Amino acid sequence: MEILEGKSVFGGFAHGHVLCLRHDRPAVADDRCADDGEAVVEAGRFHRACDEVVDTLHALMTKGGSDEEVAILEAQSLMVRDPEFTRLVEDLILKEHHNAAHAVECAAHRFIATLSSIDSPVTRENISDIQDIASRIISVLTKEDFIMALPDEASIIIADTVLPSELLAWDSRQVAALCLDGGGQASHVSILARALGIPCVIGLGDASHRAHSGQWAALDAFEGRLYLDPDDGIVSKVGSLMEEHRAEKKEMEEDAVLPAITLDGVRVELECNIEGLDFVDMALRNGAEGVGLFRTEFLLMRDHVYSEDEQVAVYLAAARAFRGRGPVTIRTYDMGGDKVVKDLTRKEENPVLGWRAVRFCMDRKDIFRTQLRAVLRASAQEKVRLMFPMVSGCDELDDVLLFFESVKEGCRKEGIAFDEHMEVGTMIEVPSAAVISDILARKVDFFSVGTNDLTQYTIAVDRGNEKTAGLYKEYHPAMLRLLDMTARNAASAGIGLAMCGEMAGDPLALPLVLGLGYRTLSMNPASLLEARHLIRHINMADCQALAKKALDMQSCRDMERLLEGFHAEIGNN
Numbered sequence: 001m002e003i004l005e006g007k008s009v010f011g012g013f014a015h016g017h018v019l020c021l022r023h024d025r026p027a028v029a030d031d032r033c034a035d036d037g038e039a040v041v042e043a044g045r046f047h048r049a050c051d052e053v054v055d056t057l058h059a060l061m062t063k064g065g066s067d068e069e070v071a072i073l074e075a076q077s078l079m080v081r082d083p084e085f086t087r088l089v090e091d092l093i094l095k096e097h098h099n100a101a102h103a104v105e106c107a108a109h110r111f112i113a114t115l116s117s118i119d120s121p122v123t124r125e126n127i128s129d130i131q132d133i134a135s136r137i138i139s140v141l142t143k144e145d146f147i148m149a150l151p152d153e154a155s156i157i158i159a160d161t162v163l164p165s166e167l168l169a170w171d172s173r174q175v176a177a178l179c180l181d182g183g184g185q186a187s188h189v190s191i192l193a194r195a196l197g198i199p200c201v202i203g204l205g206d207a208s209h210r211a212h213s214g215q216w217a218a219l220d221a222f223e224g225r226l227y228l229d230p231d232d233g234i235v236s237k238v239g240s241l242m243e244e245h246r247a248e249k250k251e252m253e254e255d256a257v258l259p260a261i262t263l264d265g266v267r268v269e270l271e272c273n274i275e276g277l278d279f280v281d282m283a284l285r286n287g288a289e290g291v292g293l294f295r296t297e298f299l300l301m302r303d304h305v306y307s308e309d310e311q312v313a314v315y316l317a318a319a320r321a322f323r324g325r326g327p328v329t330i331r332t333y334d335m336g337g338d339k340v341v342k343d344l345t346r347k348e349e350n351p352v353l354g355w356r357a358v359r360f361c362m363d364r365k366d367i368f369r370t371q372l373r374a375v376l377r378a379s380a381q382e383k384v385r386l387m388f389p390m391v392s393g394c395d396e397l398d399d400v401l402l403f404f405e406s407v408k409e410g411c412r413k414e415g416i417a418f419d420e421h422m423e424v425g426t427m428i429e430v431p432s433a434a435v436i437s438d439i440l441a442r443k444v445d446f447f448s449v450g451t452n453d454l455t456q457y458t459i460a461v462d463r464g465n466e467k468t469a470g471l472y473k474e475y476h477p478a479m480l481r482l483l484d485m486t487a488r489n490a491a492s493a494g495i496g497l498a499m500c501g502e503m504a505g506d507p508l509a510l511p512l513v514l515g516l517g518y519r520t521l522s523m524n525p526a527s528l529l530e531a532r533h534l535i536r537h538i539n540m541a542d543c544q545a546l547a548k549k550a551l552d553m554q555s556c557r558d559m560e561r562l563l564e565g566f567h568a569e570i571g572n573n
């Protein structure tokens with residue numbers, strides 16, 4: 001048994017078969033050869049692919065590098081020619097008519113399965129070498145990138161990384177848990193994993209190299225612990241923790257109909273963040289009182305760019321689902337950063353500081369106009385609100401609002417009905433916007449604070465980078481001042497105030513957020529149950545006292561102690 005430690009992104013338990021995904025390794029379809037003749041051609045392709053891989057490895061060797069690197073490349077080029085491996089692949093092609101790429105994949109799995117039974121560091125290295133050479137041969141044979149199709153049985157996915165678009169393309173029921181080598185707490189994959197309720201651990205180092213598909217694993221995602229080839233004791237421990245967790249969740253689900261009211265009678269609105277209609281069911285089940293953030297850019301990451309009519313249909317469907325509960329806040333496209341949209345965004349040196357969100361939209365007014373028209377048309381029939389992301393200052397907000405006015409004018413001229421009083425807000429997720437929130441508050445109906453980006457930009461820590469994950473603190477004293485300032489400015493201007501970053505659903509930070517004056521919290525649907533439970537067990541007066549103390553804290557360490565102390569006390573009461 002091997003134990004790997006990482007950071008918990010979303011708690012839960014799982015045990016089952018591993019599906020290993022590495023982005024340097026393409027997945028392969030099992031299309032069979034039609035007859036013996038085709039199989040012979042496939043075998044020829046396999047041999048030529050091996051030649052090409054050996055040539056590449058030799059070219060890499062002559063490029064130089066450390067003795068160690070050269071030795072690895074040399075060993076790998078010998079492995080490509082390994083007679084046993086070659087014979088197995090040939091048999092799979094010639095006798096069983098597998099296509100060449102799939103035969104390589106199967107042969108690699110068989111070799112790895114045999115080696116896995118021997119527990120030694122050398123064997124582990126051999127396994128990752130086999131994975132590497134198989135990937136190289138398969139890439140030559142397939143010449144394409146594509147999203148891995150998951151097996152029907154729910155698997156524990158262990159991957160170097162996963163793209164948000166990949167996670168969206170999978171059926172979440174097939175993902176028992178997600179374990180990533182890297183990743184950040186506030187990266188969009190982490191956010192999606194939470195939103196989908198998938199137990200998830202990040203920062204597991206070289207887990208995707210150590211593990212292999214088909215292996216058995218167990219996961220305690222609360223503790224961030226992954227067990228490869230777990231012994232019986234661990235499997236039964238994880239199994240019973242899983243049962244306990246299921247029972248607790250069921251109990252909290254029964255409370256989903258109860259309002260979020262603190263012990264001293266203060267009502268808190270609990271809304272949800274959604275990335276598409278597939279997230280609505282869970283949000284409703286968990287008692288969401290509206291949508292505080294609809295991340296519409298995820299519509300762009302699906303199969304095509306949604307037309308105006310298609311967008312109207314999606315926005316109306318979401319709004320109808322929440323009719324009688326609360327409005328749906330449609331955030332205009334926030335692509336860029338780690339939200340790559342094929343054919344629209346481009347590679348940039350500094351993507352998070354680059355062509356994102358309203359910056360993109362104001363350059364691509366054709367796309368922006370279509371979205372704004374769709375929101376306006378939806379507003380004629382259901383309660384929706386509009387929100388702009390990544391606004392950094394007055395000029396940007398003025399330009400965006402002016403463009404929005406021109407789109408409205410266009411609709412009026414065309415006789416298109418819309419709600420003239422639809423609320424329009426801006427996110428506060430760039431420090432400059434928080435600092436001048438007194439000015440911005442005069443221009444919009446509400447603020448929604450995006451703590452994911454606000455943290456990243458305030459303390460200069462990439463939200464998705466595992467190397468700096470330990471520095472990413474939403475409750476940094478500088479953040480607290482910005483949150484406090486924004487809340488005060490919203491209150492003075494008499495506009496709405498919400499928080500929709502992950503901090504809103506973080507049980508440790510939640511009492512502090514309430515104490516700072518935030519009464520509308522929007523979070524991923526999976527966090528709603530615990531948030532409601534917590535709110536119903538605390539006093540607002542205590543939260544306010546906590547916030548007062550927190551604003552005097554100098555360091556993150558002190559802050560952490562303060563918040564943990566508060567949390568422990570709730571647990572004791």
Ligand code: PEP
Nearest residue numbers: 429450451452453500501
């Ligand atoms: C945020 O930045 O906090 C936010 C809610 O937006 P996103 O996570 O989509 O960037």
Ligand code: MG
Nearest residue numbers: 429450452453
């Ligand atoms: Mg953001």
